[in-house]
Amino acid sequence: DGGITQSPKYLFRKEGQNVTLSCEQNLNHDAMYWYRQDPGQGLRLIYYSQIVNDFQKGDIAEGYSVSREKKESFPLTVTSAQKNPTAFYLCASSISGEQYFGPGTRLTVT
């Protein structure tokens, strides 16, 4: 079955720690995206990548970093510099403009 997987579903971290969220797709999509969603709000773009070894900052990239070494994988690192990291993080991939989302990772930082 083709799809997008994100792991883990729930993640808890202490303040000051970096944490990496996983995103893998086997849809053979070139483009991949990371969004953040806060309660009662829409999705905000963190980073996106149109092709392997290339990525661009989205609207709220500060405190985050990504890599795109393989077509299938687009991990997101939430660094200690991110002031409010607690949120629901969604990864997506796209083809022909249609974006398909993974199940998300709910990150809680205390």
Place this chain on the structure above:
Amino acid sequence: QQPVQSPQAVILREGEDAVINCSSSKALYSVHWYRQKHGEAPVFLMILLKGGEQKGHEKISASFNEKKQQSSLYLTASQLSYSGTYFCGTEIVAGGTSYGKLTFGQGTILTVHP
């Protein structure tokens, strides 16, 4: 610039119709519509490209008025399964090239009661 959705919330009885609007202050290349159930990932509904086309998906259809920089999502004869939060995502014109960079509205909460 985030697109503005209206209304913020809609409550319907099964079988009733609803319209959700999405407006942008910038020229749009495309408008995307998604539905999200509580605690789940958004699900793609449809994409409309500039050209003023209208698309349909069973009883859910949408239009895109390029001149007004607006899109509307039409839900007819609503079903209980239509409940959720609807988001529009807009992609602005960028030299005729699509980069797939979407900006999402704040969402419209749709509740369908039996």
